[in-house]
Amino acid sequence: MFLHISVFRPLEEILIYRCPPELVKEVSVGKRVIVPLKTQRATGLIIKILDHKEKIKDLEDIKPIIKIIDPYPVMDESLISLCKWASEYYLFPLGMVFKIALSCLPPAKPPYYPARIHSLLETIRGENRQIGLDAPSLTEDQKKAVEIIKGALSRDTFSVYLLHGVTGSGKTEVYIQAVDACNRSGKGAIVLVPEIAITSQLIARFIKRFGEKVAVIHSGLTKGERLSEWLRIKEGKAHILIGVRSAVFTPMDNVGLIVVDEEHESAYKQEEGFKYNARDVAIMRARMINATVILGSATPSLETLHNVHTGKYKYISLPQRINKKPLPPIQIVDLRKRKTDSLLTPELQEAIKKRLCNKEQVLLFLNRRGFSRFILCDDCGYVPPCPNCSVSLVYHKKERKVCCHYCEYKADPPDICPVCRGQNLKALGTGTERIEEELKNLFPDAKILRMDKDTTSKRHAHHFILTSMEKKEAQILIGTQMVTKGLDLPEITLAGVLLADNMLYLPDFRSAERTFQLITQVAGRTGRKDKPGEVIVQTFNPDHYSIAHASRYEFDRFYQFEKAYRKGAGYPPFKRLIRILLKGNRAESVVAGSALFKQLLDKYMDRTKIEVAGPVPAPFHKLRGKHRWHFLLKSQSTRYMRNQLKQVLQAFHMEGIRGVEVEIDVDPLHIL
DNA sequence: AGCACGCCGACT
DNA sequence: GTCGGCGTGCTC
Numbered sequence: 001m002f003l004h005i006s007v008f009r010p011l012e013e014i015l016i017y018r019c020p021p022e023l024v025k026e027v028s029v030g031k032r033v034i035v036p037l038k039t040q041r042a043t044g045l046i047i048k049i050l051d052h053k054e055k056i057k058d059l060e061d062i063k064p065i066i067k068i069i070d071p072y073p074v075m076d077e078s079l080i081s082l083c084k085w086a087s088e089y090y091l092f093p094l095g096m097v098f099k100i101a102l103s104c105l106p107p108a109k110p111p112y113y114p115a116r117i118h119s120l121l122e123t124i125r126g127e128n129r130q131i132g133l134d135a136p137s138l139t140e141d142q143k144k145a146v147e148i149i150k151g152a153l154s155r156d157t158f159s160v161y162l163l164h165g166v167t168g169s170g171k172t173e174v175y176i177q178a179v180d181a182c183n184r185s186g187k188g189a190i191v192l193v194p195e196i197a198i199t200s201q202l203i204a205r206f207i208k209r210f211g212e213k214v215a216v217i218h219s220g221l222t223k224g225e226r227l228s229e230w231l232r233i234k235e236g237k238a239h240i241l242i243g244v245r246s247a248v249f250t251p252m253d254n255v256g257l258i259v260v261d262e263e264h265e266s267a268y269k270q271e272e273g274f275k276y277n278a279r280d281v282a283i284m285r286a287r288m289i290n291a292t293v294i295l296g297s298a299t300p301s302l303e304t305l306h307n308v309h310t311g312k313y314k315y316i317s318l319p320q321r322i323n324k325k326p327l328p329p330i331q332i333v334d335l336r337k338r339k340t341d342s343l344l345t346p347e348l349q350e351a352i353k354k355r356l357c358n359k360e361q362v363l364l365f366l367n368r369r370g371f372s373r374f375i376l377c378d379d380c381g382y383v384p385p386c387p388n389c390s391v392s393l394v395y396h397k398k399e400r401k402v403c404c405h406y407c408e409y410k411a412d413p414p415d416i417c418p419v420c421r422g423q424n425l426k427a428l429g430t431g432t433e434r435i436e437e438e439l440k441n442l443f444p445d446a447k448i449l450r451m452d453k454d455t456t457s458k459r460h461a462h463h464f465i466l467t468s469m470e471k472k473e474a475q476i477l478i479g480t481q482m483v484t485k486g487l488d489l490p491e492i493t494l495a496g497v498l499l500a501d502n503m504l505y506l507p508d509f510r511s512a513e514r515t516f517q518l519i520t521q522v523a524g525r526t527g528r529k530d531k532p533g534e535v536i537v538q539t540f541n542p543d544h545y546s547i548a549h550a551s552r553y554e555f556d557r558f559y560q561f562e563k564a565y566r567k568g569a570g571y572p573p574f575k576r577l578i579r580i581l582l583k584g585n586r587a588e589s590v591v592a593g594s595a596l597f598k599q600l601l602d603k604y605m606d607r608t609k610i611e612v613a614g615p616v617p618a619p620f621h622k623l624r625g626k627h628r629w630h631f632l633l634k635s636q637s638t639r640y641m642r643n644q645l646k647q648v649l650q651a652f653h654m655e656g657i658r659g660v661e662v663e664i665d666v667d668p669l670h671i672l
Numbered sequence: 673a674g675c676a677c678g679c680c681g682a683c684t
Numbered sequence: 685g686t687c688g689g690c691g692t693g694c695t696c
Contacts (some may be wrong), residue, residue, distance in 0.1 A: 002696095005696080007695080007696090008673080009673050009674075009695075010673060011673095011694095011695065013695090013696080014696090015695075015696040016696050017696060018696090035696085036695095036696090037674090037675095037694095037695050037696085038674090038675075038676085038694065038695045039675070039676070039695090040674070040675065040695085042673090042674085042695085061696065062696055063696060093673095095673095096673080099673090656692095658691075658692075659691080
């Protein structure tokens, strides 16, 4: 007997192994095996059992497998197909896709593997269904949404719904009812969330309603915890899985519904190694098993809206907040008119003061951590750069270091300019640390908390900051990205975006969309309960369409504008993109490699169907010590582009270029 | 990925 | 001389 094994290594080929007679009775597709690989042992997955009649060349050279790890298949045919699709689509080795998909499992057979697997259906039916009695009454819009999704679930056909609901419109309750309906029909549900730490409130609500039936898998768990959650799913004790990105590959049988919360979130795209988008993989998984998908967002991505308009996805709207709470008014503060350097403008200070007097809370967002953006020599203009990356070092005052935000580099801040020996070094630009300091000076009686990568590195730090806000021990929360999402703090009545322009002029086609989403999301953090909220957005570009439309909640207008821009410039969703990055330690080899790659692109690609831009130095032309050049491919469809690119990659590999690594990003979220 | 092999610098 | 640095090549 011979087996097709996909080894968990970045190999292009599926390998063939022999199965020794004593293991034949244990063999089945979807079980993991240990195999000899060159001089080592490696783990792999059985993906096919070969017929005796099939010809196998060089029978003598085929090694036998060493052992079978799993007592039962850990992947069914549909999940194997999904991994195969993902490997093809993202041009990433199949074995590595399997490795990531099965990363929740222990590498070897644990002693406490369950002897028997219950059928999911059986356990759900047998269960006492007391949980979930405290379901809040739904608004008319929510009821309609739930009915539509229930209808889809009962049809057992593949369908995707965009649940477009303004912040605070009660999307979570719709998810809960949909998941409940799915469970009642004897099927499991997967709920994808962008980040566990930020989604703790959503998880808490699910657990409150479904109790033990909820399993949560994320990187914060120990290996044992992760395994036991996975086993609860496999044994049919848990029918609801909540998890981040990689949970989309969890081997759960009989999935009827996949929810993708905040579908527009960039966290769904893995940026290293296997660059997959969990939202898109979720949709493909559902398609393969005739399941229903709910994509939830207050600010859907252009891709998803486009799919609604072309009829691929169906649209459900929750246009109002629950209890008809108004969306908080957004006031634009024009920074061109400000008199001081500080980002705490008089308008903002006044608003903060008012909220503090009312014993309410304030949320401030600034997309840059550290104290100052860079250090500048006032005499000669020198700015200390990172030795490994093409960026300036950021000054961190508390730590008394200058730090690179892209690699691990840290150094003592210079006291004199290393170039001209001048003594007039200035810390320019503003980060969250400086704002925290300024706030403390301005409001000495208020308790101020900062939430960014620097203050949340310790375990449970997130939790401490949030409970401190919940208990109203603190009055002002200043933070980076992580304060913009999912926070549900009823006492926050003022939210401020300190500098909306920060991401607006990045050389990236999505910067306007991101700015719009960010303002809308930050605004959504206020006025969620009884007290009305207020939002201040500070900008140098008050007339920019993303800022102007966001400030008036004109989603459709922004969308029309952005659509026209994307169409005109040939960007997604109207054209598909693949980014190719070449990197290496030596600049010359990367440049030479890029030139060769360009030749091969010209040779193999049909340039009437595929536009090739590049090679050009990537926006960070040096990162972590590696020199980087890149290409951007554009086309109507990715299929054709991927097929031709495969040939180019093969040819490039044949040339035996040394010292150049190639990274492929299909559907890149950004081109930086 | 992970390991072996191989070819150059600075140590007993 | 040879220990070990990491660039390169291979995996049924």
